[in-house]
Amino acid sequence: MASRKKHSGKRASRPAKRVFFFGGGSAEGDASMRNLLGGKGANLAEMAGLGLPVPPGFTISTEVCTAYDATTERYPKGLAEEVASHLARLEKVMDKKFGDAADPLLVSVRSGARASMPGMMDTVLNLGLNDDTVKGLAAAAGSERFAWDSYRRFIQMYGDVVMDLKPASAKEADPFEALIDKQKERAGVSQDTDLSTSDLKQLVGKFKALIRKRCKRPFPTDPMEQLWGAIGAVFRSWTNERAVVYRKLNDIPVSWGTAVNVQAMVFGNLGDSSATGVAFTRDPSTGEKRFFGEFLVNAQGEDVVAGIRTPQQITLAASKAWAKENGVSESRRRKDFPSLEEVMPECYRQLINVSHKLERHYRDMQDLEFTIERDRLWMLQTRNGKRSAQAAIRIAVEMVDERLIKTTEAVLRLEPAQIDQLLHPMIDPRAAKQSVARGLGASPGAACGEIVFSAEDAVAAKAAGKQVLLVRYETSPEDITGMVAAEGILTARGGRTSHAAVVARGMGTCCVVGCESLVIDYSSDSMKVGEHVLHRGDWITIDGGSGDVFVGKVPTVEAKVSAEFARLMVWADKARRLKVRANADTPHDSKVARGFGAEGIGLCRTEHMFFEGERIDAMREMILATDLRGREKALKKLLPFQRRDFRGIFKAMDGLPVTIRLLDPPLHEFLPHSSAEYEALAAKSGLDLAKLQAAGEALHEFNPMLGHRGCRLAITYPEIYTMQTQAIIEAALQAAAAGVKVYPEIMIPLVGTASELERLRAAVKETAERVFARKGRRIAYQIGTMIEVPRAALTAGEIAAHADFFSFGTNDLTQMGFGLSRDDSGRFLPAYVDSGILAEDPFASLDTEGIGQLMEIAAEKGRAVKKKLKLGICGEHGGDPSSIEFCHRLGLDYVSCSPYRVPIARLAAAHSALKAKKG
């Protein structure tokens, strides 16, 4: 393999240090040597270097891994000597000998790559035990049972991890566990912990026999052989199947390699002066600055998390609060659940000191693991602690106040995606609940309501004061009123950019889509999900984040936005270069967006204005008209509605730009979908039913996505855009006359050729000039285009000549560039993502490798022709943090997203700018 050769070559030219010691008050490495020592090794070295009580040990570097030949099991020359000398140093520091029958040094062996890689080799603990040293351990620990239990655990782990003794088939149980079960049966006990020393001794014998039989070689008794066996297993695990798949998915090069950490064992289960615990330097759910943690006396690490015993609180204050909350009397608390502060005051003091030191050192809230072995504190791990969004904000802001970090760092501490949970009600995390189905979480938050299966029912039930949840196979623009009325929306089909998803996100309504296991029967107003049959009026709850569906009412908690959040966002706004606009179609949405900090409207979809009441009637009249005169007559009816909407939006966005996209969807979207609806329309309009249906049929398209829509409508029916332009300009003049500062930007959708835009720009200008002339006043406005057709991106130079701005419509650009219909991709896209063909759903996160190239080409060609060309993005990706980062790198002027994602986008834009500065 080329990479290995290259690596060896490099190695030869520098001092061949391959093993790094840590512990005993110093370390040969530090946190900056992550590439060489792996994450774990570097971190242990860092802690040791700080003088913290870390169980000493040494790290064999990642370069050994890349030089190691798994086939011949050959190590670089001299490694054995280097390991030996470091082991000797370890023995010296620990004052114990490896393999000493009287008081043996035991070690753990762990892998540790540059990046965290779950699914790599497991840990081997207690290495160094054999039939001789087990006795020394028993003597030193003062417990024979402890020693033999440690021994049998070691053999079991070693057999599994190093000697690769696995169940022979998928049906076979773990063979070690099977032997334990048999032993327990024989002993007549039910818990492992009830096995006697003699039982454990028998098990050790049986384990060794099993290994000899299945592995064709004996369990190694020589501690050095054990050690090298474990080291080799770690290196080999770097190229095992799981690791290869994981690396591929996460784009980790094989050349990185893994390090091996050999570390002295410490035990928290050596009696009542021993303990083990975990702690956070601040409260991970609220962010409050108070030490927070739990421990168990005479226990091993896994016991704390296993939840078999009730852990005790570390601080006295927390212990008292816990007792109060759980109705435990102070006397019982002191007896059964005393705090560490009370039972091991010295270790407690030491732990608090260490925690301060670590927090100051890492300048972030730490998640600590510790063990106390016979009154001696050992730090096993420290890392930046996971925290809730609320906590992340509070910690970041308070650390700025404490002068621990700068405001820019505080901004970077909050993941943009985390904000989502702050802005929407959530399922109460403490509520008992069971998910009965899972779809795609399409619009965050939680919602519960009585099921309705149609928009009409939703509107009626809402009017009757009910709280409803709209359930549909999919939604269409006709369902808008029902969607507005509903607390949440659940669909059986469609992806994250389906109609339901897009509209719901725009409204901030909780929504789950593509819940494939849902079978709806509209005729009986019922649905089946798993074994549950639910009817109209039954309650369900949905989680728009996880996509979960629950039967019944599950309690939710309201969203809260704190003062700290506001401060953090001010810092974020200062840091970013990208402007953030919102996609909003109504005055109300515009106000909401502005409240969230939107700096303009990046996409106002005019078609959504056509679905209510009289408007849809006029729209249909226009579509079904057979000549220009008929269309113009119908459009005249629509004009006042549009004008009023635009005026409201301009007012809401006083002083900010508003990009209005002219009519985009194919006309058949405005026609009825069922014969019943056609009959209703015929009755209402007095038109012939057969003719109506024929007209609808004539508009049918095989691939409406690629059909007669967008600016193509305006090429064949110019009067539509004429009406819309007139409405925009008149509204702008009215608003301006009322003292509003208006910046209208008229956007032509689906442009594929420069001549389309050239022609339509001229038409828009002509209409605008006519209005100006009639009103005797004028305002400034811009005309631009969506870049959403691949060909438009490729010929952006020609198109730019006729555009004041480009707005990337990345939904359609992805659909066309990828040849992927977002409404149909549900049948195969999940398989693509699951199997790693695609790293991510390209509708959720921009495909920078492919679709991104089209954006680059368009930005480059467009700006080459027009240096000041304004560039933005108004696809769904405008609210996705990693896509926003790409937009920043591309030098766009703004991103536009749904109102509820504006804060996320603001933060993501800040992250992008700060990361770019860092390089």
Added chain:
Amino acid sequence: MASRKKHSGKRASRPAKRVFFFGGGSAEGDASMRNLLGGKGANLAEMAGLGLPVPPGFTISTEVCTAYDATTERYPKGLAEEVASHLARLEKVMDKKFGDAADPLLVSVRSGARASMPGMMDTVLNLGLNDDTVKGLAAAAGSERFAWDSYRRFIQMYGDVVMDLKPASAKEADPFEALIDKQKERAGVSQDTDLSTSDLKQLVGKFKALIRKRCKRPFPTDPMEQLWGAIGAVFRSWTNERAVVYRKLNDIPVSWGTAVNVQAMVFGNLGDSSATGVAFTRDPSTGEKRFFGEFLVNAQGEDVVAGIRTPQQITLAASKAWAKENGVSESRRRKDFPSLEEVMPECYRQLINVSHKLERHYRDMQDLEFTIERDRLWMLQTRNGKRSAQAAIRIAVEMVDERLIKTTEAVLRLEPAQIDQLLHPMIDPRAAKQSVARGLGASPGAACGEIVFSAEDAVAAKAAGKQVLLVRYETSPEDITGMVAAEGILTARGGRTSHAAVVARGMGTCCVVGCESLVIDYSSDSMKVGEHVLHRGDWITIDGGSGDVFVGKVPTVEAKVSAEFARLMVWADKARRLKVRANADTPHDSKVARGFGAEGIGLCRTEHMFFEGERIDAMREMILATDLRGREKALKKLLPFQRRDFRGIFKAMDGLPVTIRLLDPPLHEFLPHSSAEYEALAAKSGLDLAKLQAAGEALHEFNPMLGHRGCRLAITYPEIYTMQTQAIIEAALQAAAAGVKVYPEIMIPLVGTASELERLRAAVKETAERVFARKGRRIAYQIGTMIEVPRAALTAGEIAAHADFFSFGTNDLTQMGFGLSRDDSGRFLPAYVDSGILAEDPFASLDTEGIGQLMEIAAEKGRAVKKKLKLGICGEHGGDPSSIEFCHRLGLDYVSCSPYRVPIARLAAAHSALKAKKG
């Protein structure tokens, strides 16, 4: 304007010759000076330079046009003097004076740009006449009426063309014609020619009065003023609206400018010793080498084409043949329709000499215009004559034999598109017929038959010995058997790349699609087209070239391929670099393709194999199966069919490569389309109807073009490609065992990401290896991919790593890159082409500006990674000459098209190579 300035600058640095004389046995210019003199001027100079009797004159160069300022009407300094001196020379040559009241020199003034530009300024004839000179003309011509008729024509033309006197509104008739009509009324005559000299004199007066009134200035009487007026009008016409639009459509830069030709008038209507005629040096419909032409005595040029008088033949032989054919006795022929050879033997001899000279000079068949003025022959025009395809081939081949041209020139003489008419039966050009509707000509040829409205009826009627024409709204793969049975196919919907069009072209069956005026009523087996109601069994005829639909049986003529054609194609094959393959799905089509010279199969669509009899049943069983086992069982049934088809194709293409595309269309294409069909399927299969329909409904897609198809099917159902690969490899082994040389190329469709291809390539290889192992033999084969998704083109470098070849699927690449569904574009694409937004239908001719960029990117990136990557095109564009030229420039290895277009592609490939060599 920048271009004008630049031009003046250039002009200044070279001798300022701006006016070029021709005639009188010599010329200052020649044919090579087209850019400076325009096409007409250069050609007149060339003829004059050859010593041919061209009416002398001079050309004012195109540089004057670009220097002329239309606003101030200013000419370059010195031009007036130069024109004056050339006019003097003209007077000298003609021995007449311009403006001489006794015997005036009259001239014509015409525009003439580098490229032919219909829609520019019209001609002004008889310039130089006024109230004085008209008398001189009368005296010289010996006819007062002739002189005054010439005068009134001149004023009329000058008023219209130079003084811009047009009808005041669209409703007003031409004001000059209105005066003529009034005059005729007053004189009580019906023909212009019946107007007396006195009538004409009155008209002249009225014309002049009209001009004074409407133009606010008098008609100029000074010949020099007339001349400069006409020159200025020509120059101004270069920037008039019609010219601007025309230039834009044809990509002609404004900087080219037009020249002005001033030429002495000659008259063919000065009595019986004068005549005018047109002639071809060879027969333009057969190509036979015989002089062919017609003339009229005492007539003007337009009289010959106007068809009011029956023209006479030029040669005696032709005259006799004409008389025989038209039942005219020899005595009557000699009296009323004698040949030129008989009536003006000297002029005839001279004309024949001139024609030989011109043909030898231009080395091509010439189309001549001549006038004889009082026994003196004048050549007015010569140009390469238009000809039928048959004639083009014969002329080119015979000219090679005559050593007039080289074989490569002969190849270039035949336009590839012309071949089409040679390979298909045509509507008899002499048949009486009236088109009742027009659709898009989608597959050439002519066909007539009894109407049937379903595939079943087509098959049944054909079996009953009837000749049928299948009429449908659109066709689907289910209609294949009916399409095979039909003589021709007519659809009301769809474009040139709709299913009907693609399949029909593949089969060489005549087809008209998108005939929007057709209203079909399947339930009554009838259709309405215009006022005609036609029923099943009624005859219609369609022209797949023009798209015309005729009621009844219109006679057709069979196609003939000549020996000359075969010779020409040998020369073409020698000249080309691009290989030409065919798109063929069956052994039969493969044989046809090979017969047309295909050098392999570029696209074998396997899905077409699944529609007949048992196959479709098994296919549906596969689609409706609910688990892997069920799908595999059904696929097993399909295997032998596929294997047999492939074996047949390999045999037919012995020694040539065969590219087989694995399953591409979405599965629902194989399911029934109507409830009746579902019922039949349920009855046949014994499956539950409701379940069947639900399964079909579940497969419904909003945009099937962008849905679950192509390699996406194989990602979710790998067993499909496994079966197909097995069938291909087994068939190849069987064929190879029978001594056939097989070169299978397995093609994966709709790849959008490298990992799709990587995965499927591995799966195909694995299957192939399994077959090889089982059979104990192996063959070489390749695995490649379609490049049809824009993203695939953009990431072609990554994809190339897993591909042996790329085949551009330009149909889908155009659909996705342009965002245009070919099946839906009929509603707006015609408007796009008509209005000039698109120069051409991008499905007929490759959009090199946009989609071509994707191909360039893919070719470049692919070859950068894999130098020997084989590149081809298998979209419909593979048979389009201009697209083939683009493919040649792009350096593709081959083009692939439907069998019947293979000869066109071969010729187009030769043209591309020869043009590229020329530079």
